[in-house]
Amino acid sequence: MLQRIETSEVMKRATVFFDEHNDKCPTVEVKRKLKDSEQIINRRVGLIPEAVTTTFHTILTEYVHSYNRTCSIMPEGMYTMEDLPAMHTNCVRLAKYCRCTDRTVRNHIGRLRALGMIETKFHGNKKAFELWISPKFLFEQGASGEAGSPQKPPKTAFSPEDSKIFPHNSTHREILGKEKGNADMLIKYGESIQGQKGRADGPVMALNDWVEQQGQSQTGGAARREKSEIVAENDRNRRAKATDMLERWREGWAPGMPKGLEPRFRDMLMNFWLYAWKVVYPHREFSKEKQELAIVAIAAGVFKNFTDVRSEKEWLDFYQLQMDKLDKAGRYYDNHPDAYRPDPYAVHIPGKGYFDWENTKGFVGIEAWIKKDSIRHFRQREAYADKQAEKVKRCEALLRTARRDFEKLRQDMKPRKEVDGKNQIALFQHYNVIFAGQGKKWQEAFCNQYLAQQAVDFEPPKYLKPKRQRQMADRTPATVVVVEDWMTYGEGFYSE
Structure with missing residues (x-):
């Protein structure tokens, strides 16, 4: 039966411990340099600040609440006085009650742990942890007279010297x-x-x-073993399997094939089965009778007994698709060595073989997997193309902005705020760094544009000038012609 925790008594014992610890803290001399002299100050080191005691009081309140709740819902005998229940918490949660940051709470917990007042055990990513308060503070066990030396705390239930073989619950x-x-x-x-x-x-x-x-x-x-070792071993088994099957084939040993098949279909069927045996079942052995059952299942479930009407090219494409599906299945089993590999044919229940067309979770289901992957790859390619188009648009806009900035600098016009105060070299370095981040292609485009502008003394092209400037440039000076009256009479010289 667990004892009841009296919060006030625990704080009294903790206060006595804090006071005794502070009284034993040594005093050191610290020299402070003044303007004309030095001042010696006696300062005590190792004191427990009030903020740590406040954090301990908050932790105690939360621990008592968790302790009482655990005792009320756990079966009797689940915990003992030597194995007290822990509080599962984290520094972020405690920081809300301590009115400080989680970093401060973490520092205070480290200080309390060093003093032997609490014990923690971290889990996973070290954000959540279990916390125990020392029983010498929770219950009256003569703690006030022995708690003065934090360097050698008395042995508690969570001491590393305890010979228990299981952690605290x-x-x-x-x-x-x-x-x-x-x-x-x-x-x-x-x-x-x-x-x-x-x-x-x-x-x-x-x-x-x-x-x-x-x-x-x-x-x-x-x-x-690591996954790479498993993949390498499977590859060695497949090579050995292929060599063994090739030797048997040369000796004239081969399973029977369905009757009435064309020679090309027999080759497709046999090659498919041998490759499936090597890729999917590298650790298994099949007798001649079992191979014949597997070939019949493959002919019916994969090739539909070759009854579909296809051209020779279409049959080759279909055959290549099935071989790609075998490669995908082999990679899956390499990455998941513990996955169950069903028999190639139905053993007890019809339609449950790996190559049966009724088994949607077998070889037939790989086609849906491939279609799903193709859709994902198509979307990824579209997203990449959109991203590249957006990058081209952004870089072209940057090129136009750079051209205008160099033209304004040459004409002593008011520059933009981002490049204000830069000369030609500084402006070139500014844009060179920007375009270097966009890739070598755009950096070369900027350098070529800069050289082309420099060749014409940064004069903007005619088609890029404002409309008013183009109109002023196209206006030619007027030609004054002095004529007499008879020259304009009737169809004279200037009848137009």
């Missing part, structure tokens, strides 16, 4: 994570990994050693 079950972060083991009701309760009579295997032993037992005594 915080909830009804606890998931232990591996190094990569995924969870694969479950502990219920205080049981250890080995299914033991409480303390063990003999030597206890470490948790990491037990996990390694399980990995070795699952892989036949070898160490846990």
Whole structure:
């Protein structure tokens, strides 16, 4: 039966501990440099600030609430005084109650942990953690006389020297994570990994050693293999399988084929089965009778007994599509070595073979998978094309802006705010850095444009000048012609 926690008594014991700790803190001399002299100040180091005590009081309030709630919902005997329930929390949640930042709470928790007042165990990404308060502060166990030395705190229930073989319980079950972060083991009701309760009579295997032993037992005594090793082994098995089948073929051993097939269809069917055997079933052996059953299933489920009307080119394209589907299935099983590989033909239930057309989760379903991938790739290509078109539009606009900035600089016109105060070299460096970030193609386009402008002394082309400037440039000076009256009479010289 767990004892009741009295918050006021806990704070009294904690206050005594803080006071005794502060009284034992040493005093050091600190020199402060003044304008004409030095001043020596005696300063005590290692004091526990009031903010840490406030954080401890907040943590205590939350822990008592979690403690009472856990005791009310857990079965009797689930926890003992040596194995107290923990509070599952994080620094962000505590920061709301402490009226400070989560970083400050994290620092205060580290200080309280160093003082031996609390203990934490992090989970996963170290944002959420379990927290225990030392029983010497929760319950009256002579803590006031022994708590003065934080360097050697008394042994508690969560001390590393404790010989328990299972961690503290915080909830009804606890998931232990591996190094990569995924969870694969479950502990219920205080049981250890080995299914033991409480303390063990003999030597206890470490948790990491037990996990390694399980990995070795699952892989036949070898160490846990990486995915690349599995893929390499499958490739070696496929090569050996292909060599063995080729030798058998030369010896005249081959399964029977359906009757009435054209030679090209027989070749397609046999090549498909041999490749499927090598790619999908590299670790299996099939007798001659089982191969014949697989060939019949492939002929009916994959090629529909070759009853479709297709040209020779269309049959070759269809055959190539089925071989691509086999490649996709082989890659899937390489990446998922634990996935179940059904038999190529139906064994007990009709239509459940891997190559049966009724089995939508088998080889037939790969076509929908390929179509889904093609749609995704098409959308990705469209998104990439749109992104490239947007980049071209943006870079062309940048080229026009750069051209106008150089022309304004040459004509001593008011520049834009972004390039105000830059001379020609600084302006070139400014745009060169911008276009370098867009790629070599656009950087070369900018440099070519700059050289072309420099060749004409940054004079804007006629078709790029404003309309009024073009009209003024096209206006030719008037020619004055002195004529007499008889020259304009009737059809004279200037009758127009």
